[in-house]
Amino acid sequence: MKFISWNVNGLRACEGKGFSKIFNELDADFFCLQETKMQEGQLDLPFMGYQSYWNYAEKKGYSGTAIYTRHQPQSVRLGMGIDEHDHEGRIITLEYENFYLMTVYVPNSQDGLKRLEYRMRWEDDFRNYVLSLDKNKPVIICGDLNVAHQEIDLKNPKSNRHNAGFTDEEREKMTILLSNGLTDSFRYLYPEQKDIYSWWSYRFHAREKNAGWRIDYFLVSDRLQTAITDAKILTDIHGSDHCPVELDIF
Numbered sequence: 001m002k003f004i005s006w007n008v009n010g011l012r013a014c015e016g017k018g019f020s021k022i023f024n025e026l027d028a029d030f031f032c033l034q035e036t037k038m039q040e041g042q043l044d045l046p047f048m049g050y051q052s053y054w055n056y057a058e059k060k061g062y063s064g065t066a067i068y069t070r071h072q073p074q075s076v077r078l079g080m081g082i083d084e085h086d087h088e089g090r091i092i093t094l095e096y097e098n099f100y101l102m103t104v105y106v107p108n109s110q111d112g113l114k115r116l117e118y119r120m121r122w123e124d125d126f127r128n129y130v131l132s133l134d135k136n137k138p139v140i141i142c143g144d145l146n147v148a149h150q151e152i153d154l155k156n157p158k159s160n161r162h163n164a165g166f167t168d169e170e171r172e173k174m175t176i177l178l179s180n181g182l183t184d185s186f187r188y189l190y191p192e193q194k195d196i197y198s199w200w201s202y203r204f205h206a207r208e209k210n211a212g213w214r215i216d217y218f219l220v221s222d223r224l225q226t227a228i229t230d231a232k233i234l235t236d237i238h239g240s241d242h243c244p245v246e247l248d249i250f
Contacts, residue, residue, distance in 0.1 A: 001029045001030070001248070001249055001250070002026075002027070002028045002029050002030075002246065002247075002248055003028060003029065003030045003032070003101075003140065003142060003218065003246065003247040003248075003249070004026050004028040004030070004031045004032065004244050004245070004246055005032045005033075005034070005103065005142035005143055005216060005217075005218065005244065005245050005246075005247075006031075006032070006033055006034070006216075006240065006242065006243070006244040006245070007033075007034040007035045007105070007143070007144040007199070007216060007240060007241075007242035008033055008034070008035060008036060008239070008240050008242075009035050009037070009240040009241050009242065010035065010036070010037040010061075010240075011033065011036040011037065011038055011043060011045070011066075012037070012038065012042065012043050013037075014239045014240055015043065015045065017238065017239040017240075018239055019045075019239055020045070020047075022237055022239060022244075023047060023068075024047070026234075026244070026246075028246075029069070029070050029071060030067065030068070030069050030070075030071070030101060031050075031067070031068040031069075032065075032066070032067050032068075032092075032101075032103035032142050032143065033065060033066040033067070033068075033103065034064075034065050034103060034104070034105035034143045034144045035063060035064065035105055035144065036054070036056075036063075036064035036065065036066050036089075037061050037062060037063070037064055038054075038056060038064055039056055039060055040054065040056055047068060049070055050068040050069060050070055051068070051069055051070075051072065052066060052067065052068045052069075053066065053067050053069075053073075053076050053092055053094065054066045054089075054092075055078040055079065055089040055090070055091065055092045056089045057087070057088045057089035057090075058087045058088070058089075059087075059088070062088065063088045063089050063090055063105055064089040064105075065089055065090060065091065065092050065103045065104070065105055065143070066092070066103070067092050067094060067101070067103050069094065069101075071096065073094040073095055073096055073101075074095045074096060074097065075094075075095040076092070076093070076094055076095075077091075077092070077093040077095075078091070078092055078093075079091050080125060080126060080129040081129070082125050082129075084121070084125075085122055085125060085126075088107070089105075090104060090105045090106070090107070091103070091104050091105075091126075091129075093133070098137060098138070099137055099138045099139065099140055099221075099224070100133045100136075100137060100138070100139045100140070101139075101140050101142075102130070102133075102139060102140070102141045102142070102143075103142055103143050104126070104141060104142070104143040104144075104145070105143055105144050105146075106119075106122065106123075106126070106143070106144065106145045106146040106147070107119050107122055107146065108146050108164055108165070109146070109164035109165070109167065109170065110164055111164065113162075113164060113167065116164075116167065116169060116170075119169075119170065120169060120173065123170075123173035123177070124173075126177075127173075127176065127177050127180065130177070130180075130182070131180055131181075134181060134182075134221055138220065138221035138223055138224050139182075139219075139220070139221050140218065140219075140220050140221075140224070140247070140249075141182070141217070141218070141219040141220070142216075142217065142218045142219075142245070142247070143216065143217070144199075144215060144216050144242065145174070145215060145216070145217050146164075146165055146170075146215055147165055147166070147170045147171060147173075147174050147215060148160075148165055148166050148171075148213045148214055148215055149171055149174045149175070149178075149184070149187075149214075150171075150187075152192075152193075152194055153197075153213065153214040153215075154166060154197070154212070154213040154214065155195075155197065155210065155211040155212055155213070156211065165213060165215060166213075177219075178219070181221060181222045181223075182219045182220065182221060182222065183219065183220050183221070183222050183224070183225050183228075184217060184218075184219055185217075185218040185219065185220055185228050185231040185247050186214075186217070186218070186231040186232075186233065186245070188225060188228065188231070189228065189230070189231050190231070195210060196214065196233050196235065197210065197212025197213050197214050197233070197235070198212070198213070198214050198215060198216035198233050198235075198242055198243055198245055199212055199213045199214075199215050199216065199241060199242045199243075200212040200213075200241060201241070202241055207241075214233070215242075216233075216242055216243075216245045217245065218231060218245060218246075218247035220247070220249075224249065227249040227250055228247070228248070228249055229248045229249060229250055230246070230247075230248040231245070231246065231247050231248070232245065232246040232248075233245050233246075234246060
């Protein structure tokens, strides 16, 4: 099965840059989106053979997630069931016979780390939610996790040490999450791969210079490791400040 995850940074804008063509060319079983920045009814974008599920933020033009799937889920859950976290459309969980699939758009700690304290609460509650699912069956989590976990995961680790997405606190939460039975699929297959990123600032020609960050992930329950056949970062696909990431499992 082929899974794609993409922070589209506004689906309506991305559609104007070729989203539908890219979607059809990638031909995935599951296509997960983050930062759709939409409200219900703003864009009719069906694809033949796919069902779609949407979680919209209450705030207009902000956040939001979606999943297109060729496979009928057993159940669909929006959010993690905690009121503090469930107004921004950040999580969709689909349940299947042998796994849960989750798309997630983790809150950014923002300039000046204004939202870091909230982010820490989110991380703890999110980890508990994931682990509660993992007790029942394996999980596949994809999305913009808004953290570069290790120095290898961004171009300029020293100058970004205390910036949002590379604080010690955020990286530690990622370490804890992984230590609770989850695998970073890309690093599992390519532990030493350098200079490959999934997000680049629109400033300073960062993408042209490949001065990026790897903050988009597929995490899987450790017991799915042997099912991973490939994990890719599709850096040649444009349309957003992020590129899609891919997971292939059998």
